[in-house]
Amino acid sequence: MSERILNPDLGFVKDVINAGGESLKKCYQCATCSVVCNVSPDDSPFPRKEMVQAQWGLKEDLFRNPDIWLCHQCSDCTAYCPRGAKPGEVLNAVRKVSIAEFSAPKFLADIVNKPAALIPLLAAPLVILLVWSHLLNMGSAAAAVYGSSFIASGQFKFIDPLFGAAAVFAVVMLARGVSKYWNAMSAGLPVAGPKMELGQAIGETIRDILGHERFKKCEVTKARSTAHMLVLYSFIGLLVTTLLALTKMIPEYFALNWSTAFVEGLVSAYKIIGAVSGVILIIGILLVMSNRAKNAPKAGMGSYYDWLFISLVAGLGITGLFTELLRLANTPIAYGMYVAHLMLVFFLFAYAPYSKMAHMFYRATAMVFARMTGRM
Ligand code: SF4
Ligand code: SF4
Structure with a gap:
């Protein structure tokens, strides 16, 4: 059997705690979280193993782990954790630290x-x-x-x-x-x-x-996916709005005459798409806020x-x-x-x-x- 020398990074543990994972040390590895998570694969499920990796400061294991991002932070595991270790929130903190690790400057x-x-x-x-x-x-x-x-x-x-x-x-x-x-x-x-x-x-x-x-x-937190979906689709709508607006502005700026009836029709739609997307964005994000507030006792406020x-x-x-x-x-x-x-x-x-x-x-x-x- 091959042996592995663990290389704990205590600074990383502190970073995860400061990033919102302060409940990390409460975990006693009962694995309830991995059992209740409907998103996790059966083979080597998360988030129990990520909890122990985070407790031990095994940052390289976590940074190269796709599982930390396969978690959607729905907080089912947090609601069922018997120790209040909030595994959903700890994984969120690990993701935050990993974004900082991979970003520059x-x-x-x-x-x-x-x-x-x-x-x-x-x-x-x-x-x-x-x-x-x-x-x-x-x-x-x-x-x-x-x-x-x-x-x-x-x-x-x-x-x-x-x-x-x-x-x-x-x-x-x-x-x-x-x-x-x-x-x-x-x-x-x-x-x-x-x-x-x-x-x-x-x-x-x-x-x-x-x-x-x-x-x-x-x-x-079932309603979270609907609210998240509304925000996602509104972002897509706003992206389309921006692209259509650019289609209008670029010929104006460079004094090009490549406007056709089709392009003009398309471009005139951008304000409507933008307005509808804006309203969906507001509805979606207000739902996100109210869901968070409603589920705070079970899943934490964030x-x-x-x-x-x-x-x-x-x-x-x-x-x-x-x-x-x-x-x-x-x-x-x-x-x-x-x-x-x-x-x-x-x-x-x-x-x-x-x-x-x-x-x-x-x-x-x-x-x-x-x-x-x-x-x-
Ligand atoms: S996070 Fe909670 S549910 Fe998961 S293993 Fe630790 S104590 Fe058990
Ligand atoms: S937050 Fe949701 S998706 Fe993430 S590990 Fe917990 S139950 Fe699974």
Whole structure:
């Protein structure tokens, strides 16, 4: 029998505790959690083994483990744990620490998830907008903050280069983090002779995510999957809105004449799709909040890391809706509301590689990997 020398990392244990896994040490390995989890495979089920790995500080085992992301944080296990060790919350904390581990620069992950940094992080896009408007000679700082000067002067030239740069940064950093995670999983369990081809695994994962097939298996917090699904579909709708808006703006900006009746018809739909998606987003995120509050006695209320993401999404939907309504009412307050909306958009997307927003990319990657290795 081969022997393995364990290499516990006490700093990692502390990180997990600080990330919301403070109940970690209460676990006495009864395995109730693995039995009640409907999402876990029968063979080597989670989360019991992850609890002991986290208690012992075996961070490499956890970082290369697809199972930490196959968990959907439905909290069935937390509700049934006889010791109040909250395994669902501990796994969430492990995921948070693993995002920080794979992201670069690492200090940004620490800052984004610190409550004390919230105001400076929110203010950062405003400061950038002010400096940018000053550099472009676009009128007074007050007019820029109020939103009127940059909207009047054509936001494509003013805002989109800034937000485009932030989006490119986020995509590059996310791709880097996710590929490091893939390499870590491969080091633990090489995809030699895959059980499923990559294309098929991606296709099945997309179907699974769109139908929330795994999430629906959870019992204690059943309503969570409906609320989560509404938020997911609203994000897809808002992505389509952005792409259609770009289809309209790019020819205007470059003075191209490639507009056809079909393109114009498509483009005119973007406001309707955007408005409907915005309303679905607000309904979905309010349901997420009410589900969390309702299930708090059984599943816990969640950490700052969860609530930062939930609040940002709620703020994004509410400021977007009010901007639209105030514009329809033809009041200049709409500009100020729009600036607030832009600050939240910037926060959500520019810091995405370091916040809970990254969960969708890491979880989808783990699901593809798990299919290819026969784990799912
Ligand atoms: S987390 Fe709770 S349910 Fe799971 S093994 Fe530990 S004590 Fe048992
Ligand atoms: S939170 Fe839900 S999915 Fe995750 S381990 Fe617990 S029961 Fe399973």
